[in-house]
Amino acid sequence: MSVMVEEQRKAGAREWGALAVLMLPVLLVSVNNTALSFALPAISQGLRPTGAQLLWIVDVYPLILAALLIPMGSLGDRIGRRKMLIIGSSGFGAVSLLAAFAPSAEFLLAARVGTAIFGSMLLPTTLSLLRTVFRDDRQRSLAIAIWTAGFSAGAGLGPIAGGFLLNHFWWGSVFLLAVPALVAFLIAAPLLLPESRDPNPGPVDPASIVLAVATMAPVVYGIKSLAIGGSPLHGVLFIAVGALCGLLFARRQVVKNYPMLDLRFFRSARFSGGLSVNMVSNVALFGFLFFFTQYLQLVNGMDPMTSGLLMIPGLLLSILTGLGAERIARVVGVRSAVVLGLLLVAAGFFVVAFTDQMQSSAPILVAFTVMSAGTGLATTLSTDLVVSSVPESKAGAASAVSETGYEVGAVLGTAVLGGLTTAFYQAHLDLPAAVGADSAQAAHETLGGALDVAAESPLGSAVADAAVAAFSAGMQWTSVFGGILVAGVALALFRVLRADRRVRRAV
Known part of the structure; x- marks a missing residue:
């Protein structure tokens, strides 16, 4: 009888078809996000937005x-x-269509608000539906690995697809990438996806919704403000407001019979550990990308599309390690596999820290590839840990927390590691004494500013060499810090997570 029950839990062709359908919004949202960054120069020329816009x-x-x-x-x-x-897919596709033909910067900004609102409905919902569709633990782990791989693949395709479209069409074409796939999704979803919900959800709590928004929005805004050199007081004030709202949100969840987010989830080492991996991995990845993309384009003089193509080996390895994560976990255990992934991320930092980027770009490309492999392995397993450690009825809330960890990690990566890179660059920049005060100030702001000064100065070669040397030093010192941070988290997780050779649901 138990064998029959186990067989009934196995996914068939319909379930794998449902996974293919769920991949469409994930892939397109990921492509759309990375492609946008390459459209910014064309948007600047076409819509003439202000710097703030x-x-x-x-x-x-x-x-x-x-x-x-x-x-x-x-x-x-x-x-x-x-x-x-x-609902989210319909809205995301419709607003993307409007964004593609935005007549003004204000209209495009409003459209971006709309895509964010509808986009927030997509990622946690696709992930929570995987929990419903795939009952078998190993199949669910593989499905989550494919989901993670799709997100990585979209990030890699974005620069390539965006570069192609921008070479042949207007800036709005990057927003049209989402429309055909989302139309296909809306046709297939009702046929292949089951409906699922919490059988005892309780009433909607508007106050908790307001407090959740009032927690995350000020914190993210405050971090981003600090990352771009805004007023420290301004940034800290927003973070403090968000933290206060977070305390009120947590207190409300504790006393509610039907909380929006059951804080008891965080007592689980699998849930908290998985969330920590998601956040730290994105801190590392986005912090690394902050100096990696500048190095390729400003130091090596590569165009954006060439830079994107050089990232493909790392992204492919990230996909492969993600797809193989469940098999690796079965051999060495989930804890060891997660720690191995984080140690690979740390190793990527240490490659940059202890090699000379002035002589060759090979070390930093190797570092990105190693880091990508570790990220694919660690985040695939950590996402499964988060989703599988809560009851199925709460899968949506758990998936949302997992995705929030990704977003906060991305913001912190740019703010903390990006800020360190800039600070170390400024501390190590030694310009020739003949450079004027205004030019020196511009050169100290960013590497791009220094290269602009070099292009207009009779001391151009000396200024450029000094800036590149300072930036290389900044990359190395930031990588020392990043490597120690990730290795420290890996050690902590090795002690917190219990050994388990199976990727299974924690009860």
Whole structure:
């Protein structure tokens, strides 16, 4: 009898078809996000936004997304995850179409707000539906690995697809990438995806929704403000407001009979450990990308599309290690596999820290490839840990917390490691004494500013060499810090997570 029950839990062709359908919004959202960064110069020329508007066109999406993930994940548990996914996909496609033909910067900014709102309905809902569709633990782990690989593949395809479209069409074409796939999704989703929801959700709690938004939005905005050199007092004030709202949110969840987010989840080492891996991995990855992309384009003089192509080996390895994560975990155990992934991330940092980037770009490319392999392995398993450690009825809320960890990690990576890179660069920059005060100030701001000064100065070669040497030193010292941080988290998780050779649901 137990064998029959186990066989009934196995996924068949319909379930794997459902996975293919769920991959469409994940892939397209990922492609859309990375392709946008390559369209910014064309948007600047076409819509003539102010500097602040251009910054907000980029920043408003992750700000709103991070703020709404937990409320939307909880709402999906209540009203139905398939229903939420169809609403989000419809809205995301429609608003992307409007964004493609935006007549002004203000209109495009509003469209980006819309895509963030609908996008917050997509990622946690697709992940929570995987928990419903795939009952078998090993199959679910493989499905999550494919989900993670799809997200990585989209990030890699974004620069290539965006570069191609921008070479042949107008800037709005990058927003049209989402529309055909989302139309296909809306046709297939009702046929292949089951509906699932929390059977005892309790009433919707508007106050908790407001407090969740008031927690995440100020924190993310404050971190981003500090990352771009804004007023420290301004940034810290926003973070403090978010922290206060977070305390009020947590207190409300404790006393509610039907909380939006059950804080008892965090007592599970699998849940908290998985969330920590998601956040730290993204801190490392986005901090690394901060100096990696500048190194390729400003130091080596590569165009964006060539830089994107050089990232493909690392992204492919990330996909492969993600797909093989469950098999690796069965051999060495989940804890050891997660720690191995984080140690590979740390190793990527140490490659940069102890090699000379002035002589060759090979070390930093090797470092990115090693780091990508570790990220694919660690985040695939950590996502499975988070989703599988809670009851199925709460999968939406748990998935939203996991995605929030990704978003906060991305913001912290740019703010902390990106800020360290800039600080070390400024501390190590030694310009010739003949450089004027205004030029020296511009050169100290960023590597790009220094190279602009070099292009206009009779001391151009000396200024450029000094700037590149300082930036290389900044990369190395930041990598020392990043490597120690990730290795320390790996050691802590090795002690916190218990050994388990199976990727299975924790009860």
